Amino acid sequence: MIRVVLADDEALVRAGVRSILGTDDAIEVVAEAADGVAAVEAVQRHRPDIAVLDIRMPRMDGLAAGAEIRRTSPGTAVVMLTTFSEDAYIARALGDGASGFLLKSGDPRELIAGLKAVAEGAAYLSPRIAQRVIAELAAGSGGGRMARTAAAQEQVGVLTPREREVLALVGAGLSNAEIAAQLYLVEGTVKAYVSAVLSRLGVKNRVQAAIVAYEAGLVSN
Numbered sequence: 001m002i003r004v005v006l007a008d009d010e011a012l013v014r015a016g017v018r019s020i021l022g023t024d025d026a027i028e029v030v031a032e033a034a035d036g037v038a039a040v041e042a043v044q045r046h047r048p049d050i051a052v053l054d055i056r057m058p059r060m061d062g063l064a065a066g067a068e069i070r071r072t073s074p075g076t077a078v079v080m081l082t083t084f085s086e087d088a089y090i091a092r093a094l095g096d097g098a099s100g101f102l103l104k105s106g107d108p109r110e111l112i113a114g115l116k117a118v119a120e121g122a123a124y125l126s127p128r129i130a131q132r133v134i135a136e137l138a139a140g141s142g143g144g145r146m147a148r149t150a151a152a153q154e155q156v157g158v159l160t161p162r163e164r165e166v167l168a169l170v171g172a173g174l175s176n177a178e179i180a181a182q183l184y185l186v187e188g189t190v191k192a193y194v195s196a197v198l199s200r201l202g203v204k205n206r207v208q209a210a211i212v213a214y215e216a217g218l219v220s221n
Helices: 011-021 036-046 062-072 087-095 108-119 127-139 142-156 161-171 176-183 187-201 206-215
Strands: 002-007 027-033 050-053 077-082 100-103
Touching: 002 011, 002 036, 002 108, 011 027, 011 108, 027 036, 027 108, 036 050, 036 062, 050 062, 050 108, 062 077, 062 087, 077 087, 077 108, 087 100, 087 206, 100 108, 100 127, 142 206, 161 176, 161 187, 161 206, 176 187, 187 206
Parallel strands: 002 027, 002 050, 050 077, 077 100
Antiparallel strands: none
């Protein structure tokens, strides 16, 4: 069972999201919150698998709440759910360690698929968000792009061949289970490899690791 804390300052939105998640027997909303402070408190109280946070909320916005949750409850993954898709929000959320970024305007099935992917250890970006992130990387040119590529290749250089292989698959968006199947490993071994890769690269989550993999040339657009 995937246990979720849901935070949004609009009761109707919370009801709608809860209704969508309620269509899947594998997901349970264990608590709701109407602001960021209450969201952090709910996570500390219930220790859910995932905190689904709106970005714009009173007292503490979702970005700040997500960062606090990652700091105080590292066992809980953070997924941002919002109507806003500005690059600044994306960059800050991912920089603070969010595992997912979904748009409220997306397909309801995408919400369920995204939470399941995150619960399985993958990162999940709404397709529209993923396109923007990749486009931003691809738009880099000249010395700036070359410098990022060189820096990423230096980061990747500390990895073992197997860790590089795992990183490439993380960059391709595969979950731990999918990586295990492709490499003929048990899922627990893949989790250990992924943890080691994140630590050795000095990144907070799989999204940041995927960006390193892309910039290092391990994954093609």
